[in-house]
Amino acid sequence: MLPVLPGVATFGVISGVAMVGSGMTPLAAMAMSAATYAGTAQLAALQLLAAGAPMVVILFAALVLNLRFALYSLSMAPHFRDATTPRKWLYSYLLSDNGYAHFITRYSTHPEEPGKVGYYLGACTVIWTVWQASTALGVAVGAGIPTEWRLEFTVTLTFFALGISVIRDKAMAVAAATAAITAVLAMGLPYRLGLLVAVAAGIAAGVAAERWTP
């Protein structure tokens, strides 16, 4: 079993509950889950919709939240260089935080290891299936889960564990700490732009730390 699955499953249930909770029909909720496959963007979009934001703002916010996928895409592209175009569509669609983190923690140290694309496809298919199944479960039980269980915090803990597991050296720790502090300071920015500012600051700090430390 992949270590990320409990987090994926809980986030899936939460997202399913949130979709029916915001008044979507079960069919529309599952269509959104299949077509989007981006829990953070889905939850943010529903929050904004409930707050009365116009569609353009909602979609822009979703795009901003999803821009981290462009960074993963950039990082994954060399691994998929030799794949056919239909396969690249599939690999792109399946790209997720957990799939990326799982793949990159395994292959960033040994990029030439054979069978890595098959490994990616296998891991991502499992993650996708667990996500859709747990979303369906969330849609089915609806608001039946008590909010005082605070299941939403398991999502934070999943990313927290993943974050710690990718920190391998001092420069990486500098990047993470800088991104964290910047994200807190930039909380006031609209549309969660602070996330992007923080990531940019973290990357810059990491590159600088690598260059200037012996």
Add this chain to the structure above:
Amino acid sequence: MDPLTAWLLICGLAVTSFVPRGSFILFLHRLPLPAVVQRGMRFVPAAVFAALVIPDIAFAGGALRLGLENPKLIAVLVAGPVAWRTRNTLATIVAGMAALHLADRLLV
């Protein structure tokens, strides 16, 4: 939610979720990348996860709370060493959730 809004949202989210994912894998793979960008790539995961997680822990009800009266902060103080030692997501979640609920009880 009316059906038109729901399906507009679904189509819009489908596009805004797929384009970033496909960006470099499908569309921009011939774009030559400067060396500094390639060096920066390895910091992406650490920076993204830190930026996603830390504000969620540090803020409660819209205000910055960095004291021990913040149960989420206590939860990650417990979960952090577990994550570091075990490198296991499930163990981290269990430790963090247990600490969160315990802190909630004790702090009421």
